[in-house]
C-alpha cells in the first residue's frame with residue numbers, strides 16, 4: 001500500500017468520494033471571525049457550522065482565523081498549519097456509521113504568546129467582525145467570592161502594566177478594541193461559546209472589569225458599544241484517540257494528525273445582537289432567539305450536570321466512559337431521577353421544547369457507544385464546572401424545600417474522589433483540576449471535620465452554612481467513606 005496521503009489543500013480533489021470536503025475556493029475566504037481557543041469543541045461546532053455555510057452559499061467574508069494564547073496551543077498551531085488548516089470531523093452515530101467530513105472554514109492560525117502584536121492587529125483589522133471564544137469556564141478569571149474580575153491574577157496584573165504584550169484574552173481584546181476605536185472602526189462582536197450561563201453577559205462583565213484597570217473611558221465604551229450575544233452551545237466532542245487517526249489511515253489511506261470526533265447532534269442557540277454583522281448561520285441550523293436563558297439553563301442543568309453526576313459517581317465506581325455508565329441500569333435510573341426530582345423542578349419552561357423528550361434524548365446521546373466519552377474528560381476541571389452545572393440546582397432546591405440528596409451524594413463522592421484520587425478498588429484516577437491540591441487538602445481533612453471539603457469557598461461559597469444541606473451532605477460523606485461502592489448508596493437514595 002502507498003504511504004498515507006497527508007491531508008492538505010492540494011489533495012482534496014483526490015479524496016475518496018465518501019469523504020465530504022470543501023468545494024468552495026478557500027484562497028478567497030477572508031477571516032471575518034477570529035477565534036480564541038481552537039480545541040475539539042470549536043472544531044466540531046462553530047467551525048463545522050461555518051464550513052457548512054461557506055459550502056452552501058457565498059459567504060467568503062466569514063472564514064476563521066484561529067488563535068492560541070498559550071504555549072500549550074503550539075501543537076494545534078503546528079499540526080493545523082501542516083494541513084493547510086484542514087482537519088477531518090468524524091461524526092459517529094450509535095449504529096456504527098461514521099461520516100468523515102473535511103472542514104475548511106479555518107484558514108489561518110496565530111500564536112498570541114509568540115507575536116501578541118500580530119494577533120492584536122488581526123483582531124483590529126477592518127475585516128474582523130466577530131471575535132469568538134472557547135476559553136473554558138476557568139478562562140473567565142472570575143473571583144469566586146465576589147463574582148468580579150479577579151485582579152489578583154498575576155497575568156492580569158502583567159497585562160495592565162504591559163498593554164501591548166498581553167497574556168490573557170482580556171488584554172488582547174482590550175488592546176484590539178482600543179485600536180479600532182482610535183481608528184474609527186466599529187467594534188467587533190464578542191461571541192462566547194463556553195458552557196456558562198449568560199456567557200455573553202459574563203464576558204462583558206469580565207472584560208469591562210479588566211479594561212477599567214487600564215482606562216475608565218475605554219471601559220465605558222466597551223460596556224456601551226460592544227455586543228456580547230449570550231449563547232447555548234451543544235455537541236458532545238470526546239478527546240481524539242490514536243484509533244481515530246488510524247481509522248482514517250486504514251479506511252482511506254489518509255493521514256490527518258488531529259481529526260475531531262463528535263456525535264451527530266449539534267445545537268447552537270444565539271441571541272441576535274451582533275454589532276458589526278454576522279454570518280447567515282440560521283441557514284445552516286443555528287437558532288437565533290431574543291433570550292437564550294431558558295435554553296442555556298436547561299442544557300447546563302441537565303446535559304452538563306448529568307455528565308458530572310455520571311463522571312464523578314462512575315469514576316469512583318471504576319467505569320471509564322459515559323456510555324458504560326448509562327449502559328448500567330442503576331446509573332441510568334439514578335441519572336433520570338436526578339433529572340426528574342432535582343434538576344427539572346427548578347427549570348423554566350422552554351418554548352418549543354418538551355423536557356421529557358429532551359431528557360430521553362440526552363440519555364440516548366450519552367449511550368452512544370461509538371463516542372466513548374471518557375470520564376476523565378468529564379471530570380476535568382470539576383471545580384469550575386460544578387459551580388455552574390450542579391450547585392445552582394442545589395441552592396434553588398434549598399430555597400424551595402426541594403430534594404437535594406441526589407446532588408448531595410455527588411458532592412460527597414467528589415470529596416472522596418479528591419481525597420483518595422483513586423476509584424473504589426484503589427486504582428489511581430487521573431485528576432486534572434486547577435484546584436487539585438487545594439481540593440485534596442480540604443478533602444483529606446474530612447476525617448477531622450466532615451464539612452471541611454464543603455467549606456472550600458472558591459467552589460462552594462457559603463453552602464456549608466446551610467444547615468439542611470450540611471446535614472444531608474454529612475450523611476452522604478458517612479456513607480461513601482463507609483464503603484466507596486457507590487451503587488449501594490445510589491440504591492438506598494433511590495428507594
Ligand code: CS2
Nearest residue numbers: 233234235236237304307378
Ligand atoms: C461536558 C461538556 O465537559 C463537560 O463537562 O459536559 O463538554 C459536554 O460534552 C458539552 O457541553 C456538550 O455540548
